[in-house]
Amino acid sequence: MDKFYPIILNSRLFQSLSIQELPDLLKIAQPQQRTYAAGQRIWQAGEQVTSLGLVCAGRVQIIKENPQGDRMIIATIDPADLFGEAYLYAGAKTLPVSVDAVSEATVLFFEPEALLEVAWMPEGKRIIRNLLQILSQKSLLLNKKVAILSQRKTADKVLVYLKTEAKRQQTNPLKIPYNRQEMADYLGVERSALSAALSDMKQAGLLDYHKNEFTLHPFQ
Amino acid sequence: MDKFYPIILNSRLFQSLSIQELPDLLKIAQPQQRTYAAGQRIWQAGEQVTSLGLVCAGRVQIIKENPQGDRMIIATIDPADLFGEAYLYAGAKTLPVSVDAVSEATVLFFEPEALLEVAWMPEGKRIIRNLLQILSQKSLLLNKKVAILSQRKTADKVLVYLKTEAKRQQTNPLKIPYNRQEMADYLGVERSALSAALSDMKQAGLLDYHKNEFTLHPFQ
DNA sequence: TCCTTTCCGTTGGAAATCCAACCGCAAAAA
DNA sequence: TTTTTGCGGTTGGATTTCCAACGGAAAGGA
Numbered sequence: 001m002d003k004f005y006p007i008i009l010n011s012r013l014f015q016s017l018s019i020q021e022l023p024d025l026l027k028i029a030q031p032q033q034r035t036y037a038a039g040q041r042i043w044q045a046g047e048q049v050t051s052l053g054l055v056c057a058g059r060v061q062i063i064k065e066n067p068q069g070d071r072m073i074i075a076t077i078d079p080a081d082l083f084g085e086a087y088l089y090a091g092a093k094t095l096p097v098s099v100d101a102v103s104e105a106t107v108l109f110f111e112p113e114a115l116l117e118v119a120w121m122p123e124g125k126r127i128i129r130n131l132l133q134i135l136s137q138k139s140l141l142l143n144k145k146v147a148i149l150s151q152r153k154t155a156d157k158v159l160v161y162l163k164t165e166a167k168r169q170q171t172n173p174l175k176i177p178y179n180r181q182e183m184a185d186y187l188g189v190e191r192s193a194l195s196a197a198l199s200d201m202k203q204a205g206l207l208d209y210h211k212n213e214f215t216l217h218p219f220q
Numbered sequence: 221m222d223k224f225y226p227i228i229l230n231s232r233l234f235q236s237l238s239i240q241e242l243p244d245l246l247k248i249a250q251p252q253q254r255t256y257a258a259g260q261r262i263w264q265a266g267e268q269v270t271s272l273g274l275v276c277a278g279r280v281q282i283i284k285e286n287p288q289g290d291r292m293i294i295a296t297i298d299p300a301d302l303f304g305e306a307y308l309y310a311g312a313k314t315l316p317v318s319v320d321a322v323s324e325a326t327v328l329f330f331e332p333e334a335l336l337e338v339a340w341m342p343e344g345k346r347i348i349r350n351l352l353q354i355l356s357q358k359s360l361l362l363n364k365k366v367a368i369l370s371q372r373k374t375a376d377k378v379l380v381y382l383k384t385e386a387k388r389q390q391t392n393p394l395k396i397p398y399n400r401q402e403m404a405d406y407l408g409v410e411r412s413a414l415s416a417a418l419s420d421m422k423q424a425g426l427l428d429y430h431k432n433e434f435t436l437h438p439f440q
Numbered sequence: 441t442c443c444t445t446t447c448c449g450t451t452g453g454a455a456a457t458c459c460a461a462c463c464g465c466a467a468a469a470a
Numbered sequence: 471t472t473t474t475t476g477c478g479g480t481t482g483g484a485t486t487t488c489c490a491a492c493g494g495a496a497a498g499g500a
Contacts, residue, residue: 086356089349094387128348129309129332131352133309135356143306181448193486198449373455412458412478416479
């Protein structure tokens, strides 16, 4: 497991810890290390899980499958990223999504009881705090998304999204991490409707944009 | 503060603790007790807060105000309920909503550093675990809401909502805690559109309902 | 260079929702 | 009892989005 120490320290769960503190903490937390072949299923939708996954090598994806068999990629998890964090302490809840290894992947699984034990160590506090921060920021992110999706009209979704992004990034003009299709997916609308709304708003002088760089104009 | 002990023990943060353990834990966590007059503002949208509120007496409301001055009630917080839990450990983030006391209200405010100190006590572990559970379940709840709001058509929103509710409640027929208007607000559609979709689906044999009691029919 | 691919804006008809209004029923109030 | 109020279903025109398709511009590959 030693060779993954740099990756582990890079994760949001272990950030701001030193490599000297890590072995003792891992001895307490006792994560299970598992390796999966490319394409292998890690978690199946419908299972009840209460563990947190830390990807040490390879790449895994969160997949939503509907009864018709369509596969939709919800998220891609790279080394040092986490998954399942909301299920660790929520009690046994059924997963609405599946998790697949897209390449050969090594994952560390943490269990709720053992992970809490690290709080007895002075440096363990840091881990608990990191975990609380991860969950809090996840809630705020989802809250933001709900605020966007609650808007009935495409133009309003765009404005709510760009305004919160501008506040978060503290820049104007601002760059967003999506192309048009991805932005439309995030806002929950068709790409054509998004493009149409954007050109209407540019016409109306509300904003300006080129590609993924947007400028919000003040006043209404 | 003693007279609020039963309320505090009833909160999700302190649940499954005994009244004997409480005084020592509160001495460490050092919450600030504040009392507000009816109508008084507790937090103003735009402020940066990093504390958790526990309502001990009275009632407070989460309010969303738009530039035009319309007030929208996001949530009503009764004694033993919490607010601000997602802001405690998220770093200083600006509030998108305001919090008002609707009646004379007494609130305990916990700060992030002091609250973490309770983890040194054996019973303090329970509090940390409760907090992790609160944040996790909040994320799952928001996830569910995003799944609903992401549906483009009213009928699909209804189906996603009822199916997850049926799974959660483990009952069919199931009762929901909303009337039509509240259900429409939750799903992000007009009440008329919801009523129309519901009667279409009843016509099609997908489900049955009277008032707020719904029966899902299997097969498609 | 040419060809292929990707991205983005546009368009038009079909479909769905919004919005305001009206109605009937049932529970609550007088 | 009668009256009032709240809730839920329905309706129709205006508005908006969806959906599929097309075309141009830019980037990448052969």
